[in-house]
Amino acid sequence: MSQSALYATFARADVAFERGEGSWLYTADGDAYLDMMGGVAVNALGHAHPRLVAALKAQAEKLWHVSNVFRIPEQEAVAEKLADLTFADRVFFCNSGAEALECAIKTARRYHFVNGRPERVRIVTFEGAFHGRTLATLAAGGQEKYLEGFGPKAGGFDQVPFGDPEALDAIIGPETAAILVEPIQGESGVRPVEPQMLRHLRELCDRHGLLLVFDEVQTGMGRTGKLFAHEWAGVTPDVMAVAKGIGGGFPLGACLATEAAAAGMTAGTHGSTFGGNLLAMAAAGTVIDVVAEPEFLEAVRAKGLRLKQKLAGLVDTHPEVFETVRGEGLMIGLKCRKPAGEVVAAMRARKLLCVGAGDNVIRFLPPLTISEAEIDEAVHRADAAATDIEAASRKGAAA
């Protein structure tokens, strides 16, 4: 692997996949892995979903890309779908989560600028947040390990501890523009923000004239069993970043905003060469149509409950390996007592794919199309992996 010409930025597992189908990934040798990480919440409809493949093929034969200097009816249609299904009136398409966040941050600052409050530039964020890897989103996330060695931290971000209303009150000042939060923190370990806290943030924003920005890059597009996770709390943001699942595997990000919040984003203030590419629109239109069906979301909730309950059972049977289970829908975190990296590797040895997170948590982010039988099989494999870990540590203790 050291021979690879790639940047060494990823600590990659030494396994490669050649094709996928539904919740399964296959190596060139034909080994089948049960995919409980879905490309980190990207493959919302699993692999090679027939409707997604058909939509992409049909578009590929017509037109791939036209510049955003032209009207793109397919883009308008997908934006319309999102607006109909959410709080939003306006959508900006880009290519990733970090880009969606960049647009959200610019939208919030610009809102105050055009409303005669140009001093309002600061964004309040939360410890443990992850908003992407661009210079601004790294500053928003505030995690030292990601900022080190990359020069001056982009200014204008104030971070408060997770779930500390007093610190929040204290940090809001005359220069505050917005509060930015993930309804469930993903990368830092599937840490849900309490619904009453989200409602409190909405009240704070209303009281101080701030914009509320939700990062639903990981929690959105049906992941938690609602189209967007904030629906659980019954509050809506002014601006929202979406990506990961929305393209079902085709790179796409979107920044959604109310008419008022987006009012400052006039011609020339923002742009993207690839954003809203026709292939991406074909994929996203299909993903949205499938996921937004009430029965589909109902099934995600039922399957999520099944997975969570069965994993809670594993916590009981393997108390040396697992500690607690948390999360919503098909965004489930299993906090481990053994190092999460070892647990992920043990599961991979049992041909079960999950992904690590902060707080010594492993995440299950399977395709939303996963079947109940596949969930049972995943838990069965996780059980076997935990037994392997226990056997290895008994051996280690005996040696």
Ligand SMILES: *Cc1c(COP(=O)(O)O)cnc(C)c1O
């Ligand atoms: C993955 C993620 C991002 C960054 O998305 P990229 O597409 O990798 O830029 C931002 N916010 C959250 C909550 C994420 O999970």
